[in-house]
């Protein structure tokens with residue numbers, strides 16, 4: 001069920017904890033990223049499943065509010081068709097290039113965010129939305145810096161980061 005407010009208080013508390021532990025998480029992710037840990041992608045994928053068994057995106061919506069999606073060129077074409085907008089106007093009024101040259105929404109929250117944190121274009125949403133917070137991907141050891149960044153935005157990413165620390169750097173486990 002979608003939460004009618006911004007984010008359920010439990011998730012706000014999780015993100016508060018994430019901010020408290022932010023420096024340690026960044027340090028640990030940088031450190032662990034140097035190793036080739038056997039089955040690391042598989043292990044992190046299990047952590048991802050465990051985190052999303054606890055976190056419901058409809059009770060959160062923070063990535064849609066704080067980041068919005070990266071939108072590929074072909075996705076722009078599909079999106080404007082879906083929502084019935086003029087492509088030129090949509091790009092001019094709704095998108096901006098980020099530092100890496102990717103298209104992103106020029107205003108936040110994402111304009112496709114609807115009531116109860118639901119996505120109004122769910123079936124046509126950009127690939128980036130489905131992939132976020134990128135905790136179920138290959139070569140996770142190379143993405144731990146990104147995980148540390150997203151842990152302060154996404155409660156599920158934070159839980160994954162803590163599970164990684166608990167497994168591979170247990171001396172740094174939170175109380």
Ligand code: SF4
Nearest residue numbers: 064110112113119129
């Ligand atoms: S397109 Fe949908 S899922 Fe993606 S950021 Fe916008 S509201 Fe969220």
Ligand code: SF4
Nearest residue numbers: 057060061062063154
């Ligand atoms: S992916 Fe993370 S930040 Fe986005 S809605 Fe789900 S729990 Fe929240």
